[in-house]
Amino acid sequence: MSIEIFMPALSPTMEKGTLAKWLVKEGDTVESGDVIAEIETDKATMEVESIDDGTVAKILVAEGSEDVPVGEIIAILAEEDEDVAEIQMPSDKKADETKEKPQAAAPEPAKAEKAKPAEKKEADPEPVQKTETGGRVKVSPLAKRLAKEAGVDLSTVSGTGPHGRIVKKDVESAKAAPTVTKAGTATAIAATEYGPAADTPFREERLSGMRKVIAKRLTESKQTVPHFYLTIDVELDDLLAARKQLNEHLEADGVKLSVNDFVIKAVAMALKKVPAANVQYAGDKMYWYERADISVAVAIEGGLVTPVVRGACTKSLSAIATEVKELATKARDGKLMPEEYAGGTFSISNLGMFGIKEFSAVINPPQGAILAVGAGEQRAVVKNGALGVATVMSCTLSCDHRAIDGAVGAEFLAAFKGFLTNPITMMA
Numbered sequence: 001m002s003i004e005i006f007m008p009a010l011s012p013t014m015e016k017g018t019l020a021k022w023l024v025k026e027g028d029t030v031e032s033g034d035v036i037a038e039i040e041t042d043k044a045t046m047e048v049e050s051i052d053d054g055t056v057a058k059i060l061v062a063e064g065s066e067d068v069p070v071g072e073i074i075a076i077l078a079e080e081d082e083d084v085a086e087i088q089m090p091s092d093k094k095a096d097e098t099k100e101k102p103q104a105a106a107p108e109p110a111k112a113e114k115a116k117p118a119e120k121k122e123a124d125p126e127p128v129q130k131t132e133t134g135g136r137v138k139v140s141p142l143a144k145r146l147a148k149e150a151g152v153d154l155s156t157v158s159g160t161g162p163h164g165r166i167v168k169k170d171v172e173s174a175k176a177a178p179t180v181t182k183a184g185t186a187t188a189i190a191a192t193e194y195g196p197a198a199d200t201p202f203r204e205e206r207l208s209g210m211r212k213v214i215a216k217r218l219t220e221s222k223q224t225v226p227h228f229y230l231t232i233d234v235e236l237d238d239l240l241a242a243r244k245q246l247n248e249h250l251e252a253d254g255v256k257l258s259v260n261d262f263v264i265k266a267v268a269m270a271l272k273k274v275p276a277a278n279v280q281y282a283g284d285k286m287y288w289y290e291r292a293d294i295s296v297a298v299a300i301e302g303g304l305v306t307p308v309v310r311g312a313c314t315k316s317l318s319a320i321a322t323e324v325k326e327l328a329t330k331a332r333d334g335k336l337m338p339e340e341y342a343g344g345t346f347s348i349s350n351l352g353m354f355g356i357k358e359f360s361a362v363i364n365p366p367q368g369a370i371l372a373v374g375a376g377e378q379r380a381v382v383k384n385g386a387l388g389v390a391t392v393m394s395c396t397l398s399c400d401h402r403a404i405d406g407a408v409g410a411e412f413l414a415a416f417k418g419f420l421t422n423p424i425t426m427m428a
Helices: 090-100 109-115 141-150 168-176 209-224 237-253 259-273 317-332 406-421
Strands: 003-006 016-022 035-040 045-049 054-059 065-069 073-078 128-130 136-138 227-235 279-282 285-288 294-296 298-300 303-305 346-350 369-383 386-400
Touching: 016 209, 035 073, 141 168, 209 303, 227 406, 237 259, 237 317, 237 386, 237 406, 259 294, 259 317, 259 346, 259 369, 259 406, 294 317, 298 317, 369 406, 386 406
Parallel strands: 294 346, 346 369
Antiparallel strands: 003 073, 016 035, 016 065, 035 045, 054 073, 128 136, 227 386, 279 285, 298 303, 369 386
16 A cells, blocks of 8 residues: 655644755655655754655655645655556545545426526615715625725725726725724735835845745734833953853863853843743733743844753853854754754844844744843943943843833843853852
């Protein structure tokens, strides 16, 4: 009996994927565990293994196919001693099932005549839509259906048909235009598409699955999550001195600590100290996380992924450095497993290595906060009434105000700063 291979669900939220590449062709013999294809998800490119021994009888989905639904049959294997030519494809099975179903008998002429509805003497009345003021608007049946599907308020649409009747093109025009609220404020439609600028050379590039997800999630975040921002300056001179000493000690083990490793550890310990910042809003309830799982933003070609350092507050700086390096390498190679990037209770985005002094990051839903880390640079500071120079780093916390209040955000930043300015407290 033939074996059907389905598009797998490679993450809990995956609904569709791109079949990036076939590593076998029809007629090839495969064994259970052999890698037969590469599937591109929104976060990584993952390998698909054969579930059994057999011969590739038919490849049903061509490589490069996008938006292949989870559960769709992508290939069929023939078992040992099974004739490939006799294997029925899914479409053939459906056709046979249709043939086997008994056809409904045609109604007898007399009965058919009786069932025929009586002819209407007058045409059906024109469909109408009531306006807010109680007036009635003429609208064609097709336009009414299209408006319902698109969520267009017909009371705001001007009809161009006979006697002001709303027709299909009126609804389509309303869909493409910004809507106007009762207060008269134009609200841009989130999915508005713009054509290329006139007379300007350009190239068109289809969005990858990753870019589509980034666009969707961050648009949702800014539209539905009430952000507020808190910025703090942190002096790093003591941390840089400690980092230098630790790296000299760890050099033999091939470990090199970065400032970002200290930031991850400090964030995790601050979340443990201020648990009200390690939360998630969930409608009529809140989730209070008892472990600090830190999502670390990693820039890769075509987008951004956030591998997770789980339980970072319980790990040593060297363990965090080693784990982050491994996760970042996997992310750039597109080899992250779902369990390595799913979840996370708090995010860090560090652009300091690019010379960015300060910025505000967009919260990664459903998390409650994200810390944007800028570059450490020498600045003039006042200490004990005297002007001096110190290495200072600006960090901005973006908070979901539904879950985290300003006082909680400030308390978290104070704890975070305390750990960084006194790095020995992170090694206790």
